[in-house]
Amino acid sequence: MRSLRIPVSAALIVVALVLQVAVFPHVAWEGIVPNFCLLIVVAAALVRGPAFAATLGFFAGLMLDLAPPADHVAGRWALALVVVGFVAGLMRQDTRMPATTVVATVAAASFVGTSVYALSGLVLGDAVGSMGEVLRVILVALLWDVLLTPLVLPGVMRLLTRLEPASAR
Incomplete structure (x- = not known):
């Protein structure tokens, strides 16, 4: 099962990317x-x-940076999702996490990831809009991510745990 971890993770990212750039723009x-x-x-x-x-x-960030209709400097989402992965990974516990902790982790990760993306745009001169607009985008993205957490995370976490149960949790 260990050998399936990388292909399954890659498939999850591809499905997530397609949903994010092809399906959900219609209900943005x-x-x-x-x-x-x-x-x-x-x-x-x-x-x-x-x-x-x-x-x-x-x-995942690199794929997101390069997927159409990307209109920003490549590498911004890659940087943001590396930070998100590392910071969220520090929240990992050896025991079962309560749902509130998972939702709080997603909220914090969404805030950090979107903020890193937005701030990197300001540093690179790639951002459009005022700071108020940036804050609105961060808050709406956070709300979206928290609302979809109960629909996405339990199944993905269960799948990743089943792929390698001895080292997971």
Whole structure:
């Protein structure tokens, strides 16, 4: 089962990316869609820890940076999801986590990831809009991610745990 961890994680990221860039733009709230790639990275972080999640975050972010209709400097989402994977992985516990802790971790990861993405845009001169607009985007993205947490994370975490039950949790 150990050999399936990487292909299954890659497939999860591809499905998340397709949902994020092809399906959910049709139901975007104020032009903002949920970050399914971030949710997959957080699930991996809570099951596998910071090293695996940061690596997965890099590849998920790079795919997100290069997927059309990307209109920003490549590498911004890769950086943001590496940070998210590492920070969320530090929350991993050896015991079963309560649902409130998982939701709080997703909320914190969403805030950190979207903030890193937005601040890197400001540093690179790639951002458009005022600081108020940036804060609105961060809050709407956080709300999207928290609302979808109960629908996405339990199944993904269960799948990743089944792939390698001895080292998970």
